[in-house]
Amino acid sequence: MSTAAGPPTERATGQPAAPPAAGRERNTGEMVMSLLLAALGVYLLVDAGAIAVPGSSNTVGPRFFPYAVGGLTVATGTALAIRTLRGDRGPSDDSEDVDLDAPTDWRAVAVIAVAFLAHAVLINVIGWPLAAALMFAAVAWALGAVGVVRPFLIGLTAACIVWIVFVKALNVALPGGVVLEYLTSWF
Amino acid sequence: MGALGDLAGGFADALTPLNLLFALLGVLLGTAVGVLPGIGPAMTVALLLPVTYVLEPTSAFIMFAGIYYGGMYGGSTTSILLNTPGESSSIMTALEGNKMAKAGRGSAALATAAIGSFVAGTIATVLLALVAPTVVDLAIGITAADYFALAVIAFVAVATVLGSSPLRGLASLCIGLYLGLVGTDVLTGQERFALGIPQLSDGIDVVVVAVALFAVGEALYVASRLRRGSVQVLDASAGWLTRQDMRRSWKPWLRGTALGFPLGALPAGGAEIPTFLSYAAERKLTKHPEEFGKGAIEGVAGPEAANNASAAGVLVPLLTLGLPTSATAAILLAAFQGYGIQPGPTLLTTEGPLVWTLIASLLIGNFMLLVINLPLVGVWVKLLRIPRPYLYAGILVFASLGSFAVNADPLDLVILLVIGLLGFLMRRYGWPVAPAVIGLILGPIAETNLRRALAISDGDLGVLVDTWFSRIVLALALIALVGPIVLRLVKGPRSTPEQLQADGHLEHRDRDEAVPTGADREDRS
Numbered sequence: 252m253s254t255a256a257g258p259p260t261e262r263a264t265g266q267p268a269a270p271p272a273a274g275r276e277r278n279t280g281e282m283v284m285s286l287l288l289a290a291l292g293v294y295l296l297v298d299a300g301a302i303a304v305p306g307s308s309n310t311v312g313p314r315f316f317p318y319a320v321g322g323l324t325v326a327t328g329t330a331l332a333i334r335t336l337r338g339d340r341g342p343s344d345d346s347e348d349v350d351l352d353a354p355t356d357w358r359a360v361a362v363i364a365v366a367f368l369a370h371a372v373l374i375n376v377i378g379w380p381l382a383a384a385l386m387f388a389a390v391a392w393a394l395g396a397v398g399v400v401r402p403f404l405i406g407l408t409a410a411c412i413v414w415i416v417f418v419k420a421l422n423v424a425l426p427g428g429v430v431l432e433y434l435t436s437w438f
Numbered sequence: 439m440g441a442l443g444d445l446a447g448g449f450a451d452a453l454t455p456l457n458l459l460f461a462l463l464g465v466l467l468g469t470a471v472g473v474l475p476g477i478g479p480a481m482t483v484a485l486l487l488p489v490t491y492v493l494e495p496t497s498a499f500i501m502f503a504g505i506y507y508g509g510m511y512g513g514s515t516t517s518i519l520l521n522t523p524g525e526s527s528s529i530m531t532a533l534e535g536n537k538m539a540k541a542g543r544g545s546a547a548l549a550t551a552a553i554g555s556f557v558a559g560t561i562a563t564v565l566l567a568l569v570a571p572t573v574v575d576l577a578i579g580i581t582a583a584d585y586f587a588l589a590v591i592a593f594v595a596v597a598t599v600l601g602s603s604p605l606r607g608l609a610s611l612c613i614g615l616y617l618g619l620v621g622t623d624v625l626t627g628q629e630r631f632a633l634g635i636p637q638l639s640d641g642i643d644v645v646v647v648a649v650a651l652f653a654v655g656e657a658l659y660v661a662s663r664l665r666r667g668s669v670q671v672l673d674a675s676a677g678w679l680t681r682q683d684m685r686r687s688w689k690p691w692l693r694g695t696a697l698g699f700p701l702g703a704l705p706a707g708g709a710e711i712p713t714f715l716s717y718a719a720e721r722k723l724t725k726h727p728e729e730f731g732k733g734a735i736e737g738v739a740g741p742e743a744a745n746n747a748s749a750a751g752v753l754v755p756l757l758t759l760g761l762p763t764s765a766t767a768a769i770l771l772a773a774f775q776g777y778g779i780q781p782g783p784t785l786l787t788t789e790g791p792l793v794w795t796l797i798a799s800l801l802i803g804n805f806m807l808l809v810i811n812l813p814l815v816g817v818w819v820k821l822l823r824i825p826r827p828y829l830y831a832g833i834l835v836f837a838s839l840g841s842f843a844v845n846a847d848p849l850d851l852v853i854l855l856v857i858g859l860l861g862f863l864m865r866r867y868g869w870p871v872a873p874a875v876i877g878l879i880l881g882p883i884a885e886t887n888l889r890r891a892l893a894i895s896d897g898d899l900g901v902l903v904d905t906w907f908s909r910i911v912l913a914l915a916l917i918a919l920v921g922p923i924v925l926r927l928v929k930g931p932r933s934t935p936e937q938l939q940a941d942g943h944l945e946h947r948d949r950d951e952a953v954p955t956g957a958d959r960e961d962r963s
Contacts, residue, residue, distance in 0.1 A: 280863075280866070280867060281867040281868075284863060284867055284869075285609070288609055288612065288613070291612075291613075291616060292612070295616060295619070295631070298631060299630075302623075302628055302629075302630050303628050304626070304628070305626050305627075305628070311888075311889045311892040311893060311897055312626060313623040313625070313626045313628045313630060315888075315889065315892075316619070316881075316884075316885040316888065316889070317619055317630060317631075320612065320615045320616060320619060320881075323608075323612055323615075324612040324615075324616065327605065327608045327609050327612050328609065328612075330605055331605050331606065331609055334605060339603075340868070341603055341606050341867050341868020341869060342603075342868045343663075343865070343866060343867075343868055348475055348476055348660050348664060348665050348826055348830075349659065349660055349663045349664075349665060350663050350664065350665040351663065353663040353664070353665070354663075355662045355663065355866070356661065356662050356663065356664070357662070359661040359662060359664070360658050360661055360662050360862065363657070363658060363661055363834070364658070364855060364859065367654075367834065367838070367851070367854075367855050367858075368852070368855060370838065370851070371838070371848045371851035371852055371855070372848065374842065374848055374851075375848060379839075379842070383835045383838065383839070386831070386834065386835065386838070387831040387832070387834075387835055388831075390657075390661075390827070390830065390831035390834055391827040391828055391831040392827075393661060393827075394661055394664060394826060394827035394830055394831070395664065395826075395827055396825065396827035396828065396831075402827070402828070402831070405828065406831065406835070409832070409835070410835065413835075413839065417488075417839070417843070421489070421491075421492045422492055423488065423491065423492060423843045424843075424846050425839075425842070425843065425846070
């Protein structure tokens with residue numbers, strides 16, 4: 252069924268300029284994903300055996316469904332790995348702002364992931380508005396915004412407004428940081 | 439008619455000034471967020487969920503009704519006015535709508551989409567009100583085994599119908615089922631796959647997963663392949679619907695509704711198939727075949743109506759069976775559960791007033807969309823022009839806010855990032871994300887019913903095919919699973935939207951012939 256080497260989507264066939272190297276790289280990546288999926292299935296099968304089954308439980312206990320899901324996962328992962336090995340490729344997701352011909356910008360992904368993680372750690376230390384503003388600036392910078400100060404100020408203004416709306420008007424629990432909580436304590 | 443009386447009661451509850459304000463707020467927020475590029479209806483609902491946390495259930499669901507329809511509407515505005523179409527359910531609208539906008543008929547395209555959405559949404563919501571009590575009557579007698587069969591067909595349909603590759607849909611479904619297993623087993627209280635992390639023993643929050651897969655995953659994916667340069671938003675100032683446009687639009691609206699509602703209501707739903715079919719039908723029935731591919735108004739009116747009608751249709755299995763058949767419906771189900779309400783056959787009796795208020799609010803929200811949206815087109819165009827770095831930074835901020843607000847636990851944000859990275863990889867390799875969300879929320883429901891059925895039968899698997907209902911449903915699931923593989927073997931992959939635009943046939947065609955233009959190509963099938 253996958254003797255034809257052409258990519259399944261027409262969008263892809265319409266772009267003969269795409270470098271073949273990118274195609275090979277993507278294929279390997281999906282292969283790794285499929286094998287990881289199969290490994291997840293194996294983990295499910297193995298670890299399901301470790302789930303404690305209460306003595307009073309009848310024939311179908313808490314292990315049954317994990318075994319079924321594990322089996323399905325192993326089968327799917329293996330089948331997909333074989334398919335990708337034979338050259339089958341999934342169409343990359345299309346979106347309004349995505350340039351399918353662009354090479355993957357791993358640096359931007361890494362910057363955003365680190366900024367997000369830092370923001371998660373910082374929320375309880377410096378408050379949500381400041382942490383969110385820092386992340387906003389870092390992400391905007393990674394995506395090609397000019398400068399860092401302007402994105403930061405925009406992010407800080409937006410975050411403070413959102414914080415006031417959520418905390419003061421909607422009563423959502425959200426640490427505001429010392430300064431903002433002091434300034435708005437008269438609400 | 440009992441249903442109409444109940445619906446009148448729902449209107450009485452929904453038509454208070456405060457509730458109308460919530461409906462208006464929901465419609466405005468839903469459209470504004472839905473218009474933003476890269477954000478589909480499911481993500482709109484997931485991102486706006488935290489806003490409703492603090493409200494009491496009735497107001498929250500009134501707002502939700504507005505957000506649901508508003509998000510759908512916003513998506514079609516984006517696909518008509520941006521030079522590059524986006525999410526799957528509005529691809530067909532975008533095909534012709536985009537061409538119309540490029541030809542300077544953008545506001546006519548928006549108008550036929552808006553009125554079509556209103557017509558389809560109203561008819562389909564009224565049908566929902568009429569059908570729901572009947573389905574509930576039928577569903578009361580349903581056994582646990584039948585229920586399991588329904589869940590299976592929903593899994594199969596979502597995995598193999600959404601996205602272009604059934605196997606990749608299954609892969610995504612497996613991830614969702616795994617995420618659904620993490621936590622404490624409901625029936626025996628045993629911990630499963632929690633890795634000793636206390637937060638995981640409560641299970642992974644559906645909202646966190648949905649926001650991670652849709653918002654964070656999308657932001658990372660866009661970041662990895664950002665379309666550089668200025669954003670082109672097509673003009674939508676000149677030209678209104680002419681009398682001829684109206685004459686050409688009203689039949690497609692009704693045909694789109696007729697296709698969208700029943701297909702959306704089947705537990706094999708989603709909006710893609712009906713929009714696909716509607717486009718193919720309009721192309722075949724039109725008196726102006728030469729305009730298709732260059733901006734034919736029927737090609738906007740039909741699919742857009744089908745899209746909205748199926749959005750209402752999806753609510754039938756959700757409200758009467760507790761069965762989500764689209765990613766958006768899965769998030770709505772999570773919202774219900776957040777209020778301690780479990781949709782299912784008993785919902786109409788236990789939470790009758792709430793459901794009828796929700797349905798009435800859908801009709802009210804739909805009307806509001808028609809009235810406010812066309813005048814506000816200028817605002818939506820401004821939203822489309824937001825510089826992309828700020829837009830995606832903002833999406834991430836709101837994603838984090840929504841997930842953090844659930845439990846105020848930074849660990850949730852780490853889970854959000856990990857699953858977001860997974861969502862990024864899935865997008866990159868063409869694994870659809872919707873099946874994962876459905877698997878996560880429907881997996882535990884399927885397991886509970888499976889075990890209930892097997893407990894009654896003392897472990898005899900035969901109980902699963904004991905009733906005619908479950909036999910038929912499981913057989914259909916098998917056909918849906920095997921059918922595409924067989925068809926693929928025999929005839930090659932499905933035609934893509936672009937091929938459909940090129941030659942108007944909805945069929946499987948040989949892979950070698952899958953060339954971009956419809957010209958000089960012979961049909962082998």
